[in-house]
Amino acid sequence: MSIRQSLLAILDQGPCYGYQLRTEFDRRTGSTWPLNVGQIYNTLERLERDGLVAKGDVDEQGHVYWRITDAGSAEVRAWWSAPVERAGTRDELAVKLALAATLPGIDVATMISTQRAASQRRFDELSAKYVAVDVTDPTSRVEALPLSAALFTAESEVRWLGHVAERLAAQPRQALALELDTEKPRRGRPRKKSA
Amino acid sequence: MSIRQSLLAILDQGPCYGYQLRTEFDRRTGSTWPLNVGQIYNTLERLERDGLVAKGDVDEQGHVYWRITDAGSAEVRAWWSAPVERAGTRDELAVKLALAATLPGIDVATMISTQRAASQRRFDELSAKYVAVDVTDPTSRVEALPLSAALFTAESEVRWLGHVAERLAAQPRQALALELDTEKPRRGRPRKKSA
DNA sequence: CGACACATGTAACACGTTACATGATTTG
DNA sequence: CAAATCATGTAACGTGTTACATGTGTCG
Numbered sequence A, B: 001m002s003i004r005q006s007l008l009a010i011l012d013q014g015p016c017y018g019y020q021l022r023t024e025f026d027r028r029t030g031s032t033w034p035l036n037v038g039q040i041y042n043t044l045e046r047l048e049r050d051g052l053v054a055k056g057d058v059d060e061q062g063h064v065y066w067r068i069t070d071a072g073s074a075e076v077r078a079w080w081s082a083p084v085e086r087a088g089t090r091d092e093l094a095v096k097l098a099l100a101a102t103l104p105g106i107d108v109a110t111m112i113s114t115q116r117a118a119s120q121r122r123f124d125e126l127s128a129k130y131v132a133v134d135v136t137d138p139t140s141r142v143e144a145l146p147l148s149a150a151l152f153t154a155e156s157e158v159r160w161l162g163h164v165a166e167r168l169a170a171q172p173r174q175a176l177a178l179e180l181d182t183e184k185p186r187r188g189r190p191r192k193k194s195a
Numbered sequence C: 001c002g003a004c005a006c007a008t009g010t011a012a013c014a015c016g017t018t019a020c021a022t023g024a025t026t027t028g
Numbered sequence D: 001c002a003a004a005t006c007a008t009g010t011a012a013c014g015t016g017t018t019a020c021a022t023g024t025g026t027c028g
Helices: A001-011 A017-030 A035-049 A070-079 A090-102 A110-130 A140-171 B002-012 B018-028 B039-048 B069-081 B092-104 B108-131 B138-169
Strands: A053-058 A064-068 B053-058 B064-068
Touching: A001 A035, A001 A064, A001 A070, A001 A090, A001 B018, A017 A035, A017 A064, A017 A070, A017 A140, A017 B092, A035 A053, A053 B018, A064 A070, A070 A090, A070 B002, A090 A110, A090 A140, A090 B018, A090 B138, A140 B092, A140 B138, B002 B018, B002 B064, B002 B069, B018 B039, B018 B064, B018 B138, B064 B069, B092 B108, B092 B138, B108 B138
Parallel strands: none
Antiparallel strands: A053 A064, B053 B064
16 A cells, blocks of 8 residues: 555655656665565556546656546545555564464564564664765765664664563463364353353 | 465474464564455465475365475575565655655655654554563563564654754755756766866 | 666565355254 | 354555666766
8 A cells, every 4th residue: 555655645746757757766765675666557556546646647758647636646645635544554573473372382482582683783773874864965875764763673672682582481381372263162052150 | 475485484393274364464463464365275276386386185174274385494494594685675754754855846844743743643652562561461562572573663763864864954945956857868878078 | 987876666466354245054 | 133253364455665668868
């Protein structure tokens, strides 16, 4: 959903052709999340299908311009004014840890420390890059934003893993482990729970 | 990729039938990320296609059991031993903010404070739930893990937004804004950059 | 000429998501 | 019987991702 919205937001500034959209997206995100050019054309077609953009003129140089529709602009306005919702988003690490903690026979402690080391390493790398940002260079300045996002995420991950490790260590080994439920439930409507 | 791996990890404990996998996933994740039952059967077919699971016996009650293959087990082992990679992951909020900061005419400050308020609200809600966890209740205990993950994420988000707001406030208004590049580049090989 | 960047597109596929169809079984 | 749960599946669709085909124009 992120690419759709991004292209739409850029097109809301004025008509663009496909390749240009890639360029614009790239310079505005510090080339942090490279975008395959083909993806642009796919997405534009889908946006057109949904009535959010329209295929416009072709200029002397053969560039195919796309312009946003009113419906598209409305969607962009909605995007800017509404916060990004995180509820319900499956986070691979969280899922993985939840399973590691509840499946019998998994060495959670090792898993956590491995992950923690990786996250810490990532944090260190990002940290080094972040302090190296040159505020006098526009390109570098733009990179700072995505960089800081990743940095905060990594830091939080490290702290969360620390927190979890602590909590888990305080509990009897495998206190959370749940065997597979081999008891075969009868089919049919279950008995009313006795209050 | 998260569902695939999850089902595989559960199946690595022993054969399960489809509906059971849903149940197992649910209880192990505190029903935090509800899984449509249909998804299970889809995913199982795809796992079978990839040779990671095999359709096994049907028991007296008509349950269709699936078992993991050696290749599947190997994949599970690999999953447990390797850290979750975050590099290259597009984060909608980060992308959105990067665009908000670099597209002219967007009120970044408002966007940030709206988002910050939403994230803070979410943090507060999760916080309340987290302190209400009853460690004596197995179900509640399991919920704590996903809850804490979301909690740390929300907290980090709030802090990041604060950080960004601060940095942005310290700069001249719209210092990052980049106009659409309307200069039409000639096609063809570009001139060598003059060092 | 050859390499390379600019530029547009297509086709296929991955995973995740939902809606729907179907039926068995049991409780109230 | 009706409602609810257990249980299996199918079909369609959404976004994102990649590989590939194709062509233009310029620089060295």
